[in-house]
Amino acid sequence: MIVPFLWLVSSSLKKPSEIFRQPPDLVPWLDEVLLEGTFVECERKAGFDAELEVRLDEGERHGELLKVHSGQFQGGRVTAPERGLVTATAATLLREVQPERIEVEILDEENPRHGNRMVVAATDLRRRVGLQWRNYATALGSFQFLRYTLNTLLLVLLNVLGVLLSSALAAYGFAKLRFPGREVLFLVLLSTMMLPGIVLLIPHFQMFKWLDLLDTYWPLTLPAFFGVPFYIFLLRQFFRTIPNDLSDAARIDGCSEFGIFWRVVLPLSKPALATIAIFTFMGVWNDLMGPLIYLFDMEKFTLALGLSTFKGEYSTKWHLLMASSAVMVVPVIVLFFTCQRFFIRGITMTGMKG
Structure with a gap:
């Protein structure tokens, strides 16, 4: 590595x-x-x-x-x-x-x-x-580095918020709430993890085209607000390690179900949430396929897509491409080492009984 x-x-x-x-x-x-x-x-x-x-x-x-x-x-x-x-x-x-x-x-x-x-x-x-x-100076001055960085950060922020909120809500329902068909729905959710993402590219494209959302950021952010199966599974396992006595005590004090989720469960789940945030950040930051399919206006390009401008049909400016790639890798490395303790704790504690 x-x-x-x-x-x-x-x-x-x-x-x-x-x-x-x-x-x-x-x-x-x-x-x-x-x-x-x-x-x-x-x-x-x-x-x-x-x-x-x-x-x-x-x-x-x-x-x-x-x-x-x-x-x-x-x-x-x-x-x-x-x-x-x-x-x-x-x-x-x-x-x-x-x-x-x-x-x-x-x-x-x-x-x-x-x-x-x-x-x-x-x-x-x-x-x-x-x-x-x-x-580095030539590479960063050759394309709209600042604009592409802001575009990428916007997508990262929306995706992280969407994934954390939707996945946490779904995981709380599967882990703490009792309702008919809960286990069946959870199995259906797990089964969707077996579908390769490449299989859904054409249906998603046709759907967003029908909704007239092409060349916008909606196709790159909306799916995050409907939950990610793997992250739902990860959070469900983590939520199950939180003792039910805490939830019962909150109910006795008059706290609503959403209040228990927001004030009790989420604060205790920071390691798992940080892990998902890191995964989402790296995935969106390095994503090339999504922006390549849905974005046409160069003003809306992300960093990963902007780097492709250094690769021409007949020649590639490898030294500039490498310089830009090195700059693009730095935030991911800094984020990983800064949040490493949350990442390791979130992975190791998931599924353990408290």
């Missing part, structure tokens, strides 16, 4: 040419070339082996001088099929005719040679750690 996150952050701080470099490197590197006594930023385009002069030490061509590339001379033996040396032949290195060269493109915008390509000696190049912090 930590490795993909580190790779995300690392890629967000790299230049586009460094992201898919082979072999991959977790550290963002920056290439610089020495020009007129100053190192300037550049990008490697192609490499040329050094040219060596060697003397053959065996075979019929013993003593012959040859000029070969550095890649053809390894371990004191030379192989040059284009010069008739198919098998490795012992040879002695006499001198380096031309050093290894690298073709580079100047990227420093303040340099007069910006955008030019040139071939330089490999010794004039250096690599250092180069964190491209400007990727």
Whole structure:
């Protein structure tokens, strides 16, 4: 889990040419070339082996001088099929005719040679750690980050409120109230958890289209106010751990059923409610499918949908996509570690008898 996150952050701080470099490197590197006594930023385009002069030490061509590339001379033996040396032949290195060269493109915008390509000696190049912090500024300025964030927060708030209220009310009814057919209804509720969400996409779309609610936030918020089966089940199990003596005492004091739910049961269920709030927040914050289906106006896009603007038909701005994704992940991480104790307590205590 930590490795993909580190790779995300690392890629967000790299230049586009460094992201898919082979072999991959977790550290963002920056290439610089020495020009007129100053190192300037550049990008490697192609490499040329050094040219060596060697003397053959065996075979019929013993003593012959040859000029070969550095890649053809390894371990004191030379192989040059284009010069008739198919098998490795012992040879002695006499001198380096031309050093290894690298073709580079100047990227420093303040340099007069910006955008030019040139071939330089490999010794004039250096690599250092180069964190491209400007990727974040460019990414956040490339699309309506603030608007998309506010849109997403609005959906998160409405969904969290809707899920907590509707699921808690339904769970209280299944856990604390006695009425005919309660167990049958609960089994029906559990059975709906077996339906894959993908099966309901087309019926939901047709329904919201008939209601003329497309390109609005209603399709993304209304379902939350009708309860989520898994969360109802989770809260029902948690409510059953709360002693009935507390409810009976409240009834004796004249408290209504809703008052018991609101003033007695809910305050004791903070761990379970926090768990559901975290789950809902992460689900809505990262949701791409829902906004992609129901939203058409770019002014209403969410963050997850807005990130798709970095992916084009022919090219993808991976460095900007990674930077935006890293920013988008931060609230989820902060929320999880802030509410971790509620999350763990809500999961471990669900279903335990008090």
